[in-house]
Amino acid sequence: MSISNGGVATLEAPLIPERRDKLQPTSVTGHRRILLAAPRGYCAGVDRAVIAVEKALERNGAPVYVRKQIVHNIHVVRELESKGVIFVDEVAEVPEGSNIVFSAHGVSPMVVQEAEDRSLNAIDATCPLVTKVHREAVRFSGQDYHILLIGHEGHEEVEGTMGHAPEHTTLVNDPDEADRIEVPDTDNLIWLSQTTLSVDETMETVRRLRGRFPHLQDPPSDDICYATQNRQVAIKKIAPECDLVIVVGSPNSSNSVRLVEVALEYGAKASYRVDYASEIKQEWLEGVETIGVTSGASVPEILVDQTLADLADAGFTEVEEVRTAEEDLQFSLPKELRKDAEGNVDRTTLGGRNRS
Numbered sequence: 001m002s003i004s005n006g007g008v009a010t011l012e013a014p015l016i017p018e019r020r021d022k023l024q025p026t027s028v029t030g031h032r033r034i035l036l037a038a039p040r041g042y043c044a045g046v047d048r049a050v051i052a053v054e055k056a057l058e059r060n061g062a063p064v065y066v067r068k069q070i071v072h073n074i075h076v077v078r079e080l081e082s083k084g085v086i087f088v089d090e091v092a093e094v095p096e097g098s099n100i101v102f103s104a105h106g107v108s109p110m111v112v113q114e115a116e117d118r119s120l121n122a123i124d125a126t127c128p129l130v131t132k133v134h135r136e137a138v139r140f141s142g143q144d145y146h147i148l149l150i151g152h153e154g155h156e157e158v159e160g161t162m163g164h165a166p167e168h169t170t171l172v173n174d175p176d177e178a179d180r181i182e183v184p185d186t187d188n189l190i191w192l193s194q195t196t197l198s199v200d201e202t203m204e205t206v207r208r209l210r211g212r213f214p215h216l217q218d219p220p221s222d223d224i225c226y227a228t229q230n231r232q233v234a235i236k237k238i239a240p241e242c243d244l245v246i247v248v249g250s251p252n253s254s255n256s257v258r259l260v261e262v263a264l265e266y267g268a269k270a271s272y273r274v275d276y277a278s279e280i281k282q283e284w285l286e287g288v289e290t291i292g293v294t295s296g297a298s299v300p301e302i303l304v305d306q307t308l309a310d311l312a313d314a315g316f317t318e319v320e321e322v323r324t325a326e327e328d329l330q331f332s333l334p335k336e337l338r339k340d341a342e343g344n345v346d347r348t349t350l351g352g353r354n355r356s
């Protein structure tokens with residue numbers, strides 16, 4: 001199968017790569033076990049975005065264009081490409097009049113305008129929790145606040161949020177940058193954040209900002225979303241007991257990368273991120289008795305199942321799930337997909353698929 005896309009990769013590969021050599025049992029004599037974090041994997045926003053693309057394909061046929069990766073997971077992207085989705089970096093690459101889906105990370109108003117200018121049929125799969133941050137940015141900039149947006153430069157979500165209030169926003173990447181940034185107005189200041197950051201690091205950034213700008217106001221509610229927070233809480237619970245934590249997730253998945261950092265910070269002796277189980281290295285398992293396993297919010301459970309199957313080959317057959325929260329948030333479909341051509345309303349709610 002030949003797969004090509006705008007800005008992700010060009011591949012000749014099966015969807016889940018086979019491990020060439022099975023993992024082997026190690027010489028450790030102690031009790032081997034896996035602590036499986038829960039919640040893990042798909043969040044409601046990812047579920048909604050992926051189903052939005054599948055429904056767009058079902059209704060309109062291929063190709064359906066998607067601006068950027070619909071969610072930051074290479075397996076999901078490959079699967080959708082195999083069904084006829086074409087991923088592009090920019091709206092300008094899409095033929096006029098085509099169907100386009102905006103990713104779960106959201107877009108700036110400029111991108112929406114570009115799509116209109118090209119007469120594209122746009123479906124907005126922005127996660128409602130990202131849209132909430134967009135609305136806050138519009139509201140506070142309209143009230144003449146200057147916004148300190150805590151987030152990572154170049155991340156699509158940050159670009160989309162800044163695009164809603166470009167004249168009123170300063171980006172703060174991390175606690176050290178909080179010590180350096182300059183603002184136009186120290187009295188009317190409010191902070192907002194990307195949804196997928198480390199909770200602890202964000203609070204440290206806010207602490208340092210407030211040290212410099214005592215009038216800094218808090219957002220009305222958490223911007224770091226429930227899924228990011230819940231996955232971090234679960235990994236904090238198991239990390240102290242783990243010789244190794246494996247996080248399944250892609251390198252551009254902010255919340256997955258944060259899980260590796262949080263695992264190390266909370267006591268895991270080692271932690272690695274993998275896209276696929278086949279990337280687990282035999283040497284990581286040397287001397288290891290307890291392995292923690294989790295996955296980012298854009299990771300289908302099948303990739304975790306494959307990880308557990310591979311680790312079983314190495315003698316890790318005992319799996320104990322450690323659950324720290326229940327998740328039942330559900331979203332409805334993007335408004336553009338709620339009615340079909342005959343006017344029938346699709347009341348599907350999303351958030352439960354592949355839930356751990």
Ligand code: SF4
Binds near residue numbers: 226
């Ligand atoms: S990680 Fe959070 S903000 Fe991002 S899609 Fe999932 S629920 Fe929405």
